[in-house]
Amino acid sequence: MDSNSVSPMPELAPIAEFDKSPPSPPNEEVPMDDLPPPPATISGNDVKKVKVQRSRSYESDDHERGACEWCEYALIITLATILLIGVSALTIFWVFFYREGYGWADDIPEKQFNLHPTLMVAGFVTFSGFSVLLYRICRCFRRIYVKLLHAIFHALAFPCIVIGFLAVLDFHNKTGIVNFYSLHSWIGLVAMGLFGIQYAVGFFSFLLLLICNKGTAGFRASLVPVHAAFGILTFVLGVAACLTGLTEKALFTFGQDLSTTKYWQMPQEAIVINAIGMSIVAVAIVVLYTVRGTGGYRLRKVAAQHPS
């Protein structure tokens, strides 16, 4: 993390939770402005001794670890980008190729419904996924820019989710379908509620409260782990809502009318719907793997700074 960071305090947890940034060269000072400097009672000579001891013990380890982490870092960025864009692209392809495209006219309400899966996947998976990953990966930027990017990606997800919700609500009302009876709708409501609360709390706490940077540092720092936990939870619930929604859609499409092909006959469209679902599962795997706690590695870094 750079030393110009506008608000060093609240970033404690994300850094500790995710430490896959391009690692520092072995003998360079590990940048950790969220940790206090070594005790002032150590004299200048002692500090030198500590440094020499450290570079001797950790040099080869750091070299190997560095190469490994660069590989993993590049792999995750590439894989995540392909999957996050791919899942929305696949949904749009499905709608245009099998579901007659989009619209908001009264004559074909099904075209209006098609906005629902597309926008929900874009909002809850693509934009939210990018937003979570960005916050973890972009460690070379100044922290305030990463925060703004995080907020912007969620700001892109927000209208997607709202319009996606209104599209299905209006479609139900137009076609006389009852609202909020299915497990999918209940999970979706919880996910949307959490998303709204998270966005409001995050925007207020981590951007607006920067007006009074020092006075609110403690409050913001204590909020970070909760915000991060509920962020991941919102993402997981969004994924669960998408997967139950796709299951519903597949069963409604292939199960309602006796004359149509059945789901178990695996028509092309069923395979595409399943593929969208499995892409969402793959996104969840990459995102949850990336935001894993790397506390062990982190503490080895601390141990390197305060060797025994």
Add this chain to the structure above:
Amino acid sequence: MDSNSVSPMPELAPIAEFDKSPPSPPNEEVPMDDLPPPPATISGNDVKKVKVQRSRSYESDDHERGACEWCEYALIITLATILLIGVSALTIFWVFFYREGYGWADDIPEKQFNLHPTLMVAGFVTFSGFSVLLYRICRCFRRIYVKLLHAIFHALAFPCIVIGFLAVLDFHNKTGIVNFYSLHSWIGLVAMGLFGIQYAVGFFSFLLLLICNKGTAGFRASLVPVHAAFGILTFVLGVAACLTGLTEKALFTFGQDLSTTKYWQMPQEAIVINAIGMSIVAVAIVVLYTVRGTGGYRLRKVAAQHPS
């Protein structure tokens, strides 16, 4: 963590990721055997100075934080226990009250199918959930006992998942239903595969390799964050499989025959199925909240030990 820990190295990450154990009294030494002692170059007097400075600055904070954490700790244990047992109890109630109970005879294959949701919820949610939470919460026990409890709960989940899988496979074969066509089945297969790999890798690495404790410490330490990340992922995929399965069951039950009540008419059974789904969502919320990264709080503890 107690000082008798059999294998101190591999536990670095879980501790850093989860620090909600009953906190130590403010002036007692914070037990952190995963952190090195303060630099040996500090003299005895200097160490005393550091301790006095620390107790002066952090005493009141620690008192408040301690009370808060005891509350949160007790709340999470109670809530998790109720939800984890409740979700399985509700599934068993649903099967006996609405689905004619269990069986493995050829005359009523539906009774055999009923084993599938019950055992999958027990395996992927109740036992796995307890196993994940136990590993995070039981910090007063010796680490090796927590590991064994973690392994035992997963060992209870294992036969549930295998029998639950065989029950639905045999039911499909008996009634001529095609296997592995739905999104639910694909997600379930991935979840079961991950569960098996996780169990095998975990058992081999964290229990069998203890035979050569010192020689394998580095390897085991590096595996901990990956095992933890994929463990949470397996749990999330298990939850997703349960939710898509319940959606399928609800639509098959209320949507196939024109004479039955429809799902949107919200018959009693539909509400019970939705309630099982929402209980699983509640379990996911509690578990994911509990295993959140508390790196920020952790680093404040480090700061308390190495004050500037």
